[in-house]
Amino acid sequence: MIYSWSTIGHNKQLNQLEHDIHGERLSHAYLFVGPAGIGKMHIAKTLAGIIQCPNNYCRTCPICKQIEKNIHQDTIQLVDKGESIKIEEVKGLVERVNLSTQSNRKVVIIDGLERLTPEAANALLKTLEEPPSHTIIIATIHDLHATLATIVSRMRAVYFKKPTHAEIRAALAQLYPQANTETIESAVALSFGASGRARALVEDPERLSELRKEFDHIAYLYEQEGLAERIVHMGELTKAEAEEKDEKKAPVIVSKFLDTLQLFLHQKLHQFIGDEAQQLRIISHIEKAHDARQLYEKNINTRLILEHLNVNLLK
C-alpha cells in the first residue's frame, strides 16, 4: 500500500480504496459497513486527508492538522457522540457543501448513519440523488439494514470485518515495541476483535489491569451455582456507586460492570459454537444484560436492576 493508514487489518478494503484513488474512480459516496471499534471512522478521516492534502495526507501541513482537529472548512465531519442526526444538520451540511471555497473538493463524513432521523434520512437521500459536484460523502454504519435501502443503493459499500486476534497481536507488537508480551496478550484477549479498544488498553495499563480483574471476577461469579456470592458482589457494586462522592465517577462503577458483563457473555457465546442449547441460554443472558443496561440508563433503582439480573442469569 502506498499510504499510511495506521490501522489494524483491513488490507483488502484499503487496497480497494487506494485503487479507487489512483484510478480516479472515487465514488461520490462511500458507505463503510461493519462493527464498532474497528477503525471505520479513522479510515474515513484518512481517506479525507488523502483527498484534501496536497502531499497525500502528510499529517503535518495546515490542512492535515485542521482535518485532524475537525476544523477544516471543506472537510465536514459529523462525529458520533450518541445523539441522533436531525434534518437541520443535513440541510446545514448541504449548505456548507454549496459554499465556494479554495479546496478542489469537499468531503463530508457522517459517522453512524443509523443516527439519522427519518426526516434527515430523506433529506440525505435527496442529496445523494443529485450529488453536489466535487463532493465526496463518506458514512459509517454498523449494519446495512439500519438505514433506508434507497440510501444504501446510492453509495458504494465497503465491508469491514473485525480483525483476527493474530492480526491485532502482530499490529500491537509493532505499534508498541516497548509493551511486554503479557500486556499485549491481555489487550488482545479483552479487545474481542475491536482494534481501537486493544490500542486504548495498551495505552492505559491501569484500565487494562482493572478490566482484567473485573473480567476474571465476572467469570468466577458466572460459574457459581449459588446466589449468595453474586448477591454480595452486586451489593458491593451498588454500595460503591452510592458512596462515591465524585459525581462523574459514581455512575461509571455499575456501568463498567454491565459493559464487562456483556463482553464476557459475548466471549462465552463464542466458546460454545456448535452447542445450540448453551448458545440459546447465553443469548438470553445477553438480552437480560442488555435490558438491565437500558433500565439502568433510565435511572431505575440500581440495586433492584442488579438483583433482578442476578436471578435471570441463573436460568
Ligand SMILES: [Zn+2]
Ligand atoms: Zn498534509
